[in-house]
Amino acid sequence: MSRIATVVRQPPLTTTGSAEIALAGKNAWTITFDDGGLSALTEIAGMLERKGWRGWFFMATDFIGQPSFCSRDQIRELHERGHVIGSHSCSHPERFSSCSREQMIDEWTRSSQILSGIIGHPVTTASVPGGFYSRAVAQAAGEAGIVVLFNSEPVTSTTRVGSTLIVGRYNVYRGMSADDAASLVSSPVRRLRQAAFWNAKKVAKVLVGPLYKAVRERLLKQAYADPATSATKVTGSGKMTR
């Protein structure tokens, strides 16, 4: 976070209105945390606040109060300290995009209702569990009243599905160096590289059998050889958005 603070030009956005987010300038960014692990309150919130920042915390509601997850009181405290609380589904399905339409709507509706009840404030933002995003996932979120939906596609542009604003994210993963994390903010080339890698992985994931390894290697080589050619079709996993 300290390294990221040296490259950002403004504090992270905390507005949850889709119009405001869609119109935010090119220096606008957010920092988001999925799943609702206890570290949201014990570690992350304090670190953010010492920089005058607030984060977005997406909670999978079936896990509330379980060991190493935030309790209802802890979620309310995060909200009261100015952090944004959003849904990350109820059960965190393994492949959200494979769920039926009814299941998706139920996951989004119940989780936002539970969280709204906890914080006493409407919950209209969400992030897609596991990065398994599809248009149907977004449509179901819209039907459940979600107006801003974060997926894990590494893109800086936002799109709309119905009236729901879709926002991509770049992934800051375990073991990533601080410099590398900051370069996702400061370097378009670094962002393209993450996008190319995500795209290659996504294509490779649907292939099976002996083809898998060969195709995977070829795609990765192509992706790294010329990131610029991938620029028009960047799509990917994430925690940081800009």
Ligand SMILES: [Zn+2]
């Ligand atoms: Zn998750």
